[in-house]
Amino acid sequence: MDTIEIRKPDDFHLHLRRSELLRKVLPHTVNQFARGLIMPNTRPGPIITNEHVDNYRNEICSVLTKDQLAEFSPLMTIQITQETTPEIINKAEQARAIAAKIYPQGVTTNSENGVVDFRGLYPVFETMQELDMVLSLHGESPQEMVPGLEKEKTFLHTLRMIARDFPKLRIVLEHITTEDAVKCVLELPETVAATITVHHLFLTLDDVIGYSKDSKGLMQSHNFCKPIAKTVYDRAALRKVATSGNPKFFFGSDSAPHLKGSKECASVCAGVFTAPVALPLLCQMFEYLGHLEDRLEPFVSEFGAKFYRLPLNSERICCVKKEWIVPQEYDGIVPFMAGQKIYWQVET
Numbered sequence: 596m597d598t599i600e601i602r603k604p605d606d607f608h609l610h611l612r613r614s615e616l617l618r619k620v621l622p623h624t625v626n627q628f629a630r631g632l633i634m635p636n637t638r639p640g641p642i643i644t645n646e647h648v649d650n651y652r653n654e655i656c657s658v659l660t661k662d663q664l665a666e667f668s669p670l671m672t673i674q675i676t677q678e679t680t681p682e683i684i685n686k687a688e689q690a691r692a693i694a695a696k697i698y699p700q701g702v703t704t705n706s707e708n709g710v711v712d713f714r715g716l717y718p719v720f721e722t723m724q725e726l727d728m729v730l731s732l733h734g735e736s737p738q739e740m741v742p743g744l745e746k747e748k749t750f751l752h753t754l755r756m757i758a759r760d761f762p763k764l765r766i767v768l769e770h771i772t773t774e775d776a777v778k779c780v781l782e783l784p785e786t787v788a789a790t791i792t793v794h795h796l797f798l799t800l801d802d803v804i805g806y807s808k809d810s811k812g813l814m815q816s817h818n819f820c821k822p823i824a825k826t827v828y829d830r831a832a833l834r835k836v837a838t839s840g841n842p843k844f845f846f847g848s849d850s851a852p853h854l855k856g857s858k859e860c861a862s863v864c865a866g867v868f869t870a871p872v873a874l875p876l877l878c879q880m881f882e883y884l885g886h887l888e889d890r891l892e893p894f895v896s897e898f899g900a901k902f903y904r905l906p907l908n909s910e911r912i913c914c915v916k917k918e919w920i921v922p923q924e925y926d927g928i929v930p931f932m933a934g935q936k937i938y939w940q941v942e943t
């Protein structure tokens with residue numbers, strides 16, 4: 596099979612940034628996705644009030660042309676900090692934020708204002724449960740003594756606790772990287788789902804720290820993200836569940852652009868810019884795993900929308916099997932797989 600036509604997909608985890616960077620990255624997503632769930636960890640100024648939600652949505656829409664506006668909708672989120680109140684959540688819901696995101700403190704890019712005390716946020720979770728607003732979790736423990744590679748596994752205790760205490764609250768464990776997370780989400784009730792990125796379907800830790808064949812012994816800073824890619828066994832578990840047809844697991848790219856200078860330096864920012872290659876690489880991976888025809892469309896275009904209780908997109912998109920080499924950069928931002936061959940592309 597060398598073409599595939601599917602319902603236009605959604606990206607349920609997307610960093611668009613602001614100003615100049617927003618202008619540079621947004622077209623890459625609009626080309627492939629009908630909707631994106633926009634992450635709130637922007638700088639300067641995180642999205643932590645209803646006014647921020649409105650302003651950020653307006654800024655994103657102002658960057659889109661009239662035609663693009665008809666084709667793409669930003670779905671907004673608000674960030675929960677330790678200071679977030681039920682009143683803030685109520686107002687955010689009125690501002691049409693469909694999810695509230697928690698970054699545990701210090702675990703990733705722009706998370707210094709993140710959460711340490713999850714129980715202290717129970718009144719906020721109570722309100723979200725009543726409003727039917729989705730809780731989106733960056734699932735890594737903020738505790739300093741927990742080693743980086745164990746942070747996701749350790750966080751699962753917190754996830755289990757919140758799911759137990761708020762049985763009607765819909766929760767998404769974002770960008771899962773471990774077999775432990777897969778098992779945990781499978782065990783928990785229907786209210787708990789997970790997103791999977793394209794880079795975590797391709798990478799292991801060795802592709803970041805220079806032990807894989809492709810990395811030729813060199814550290815690959817463009818593959819560095821949080822949570823960091825784990826073992827081949829973990830990746831196998833992600834590949835298996837992503838192509839299993841289980842609606843609890845759906846696509847969120849976590850495309851996280853940083854300017855080249857912030858990725859090629861001594862203190863590298865976490866984040867992989869996958870937007871330009873997301874759908875082609877998903878085609879490639881699902882084909883490789885023998886599930887292009889039956890399981891790609893539900894994973895990218897149906898399960899997420901159903902979990903978020905949004906209508907399915909009616910537009911369609913075509914991908915063709917045609918090789919191309921990923922450019923070394925797009926306007927100062929290095930994409931995932933830069934300089935490498937990809938076997939699928941989106942038909943324009």
Ligand code: DOR
Nearest residue numbers: 703704820821851865866
């Ligand atoms: O690698 C990451 N980059 N992980 C995140 O959770 C945040 C993101 C970013 O904003 O750059």
Ligand code: ZN
Nearest residue numbers: 608610634849
């Ligand atoms: Zn993210």
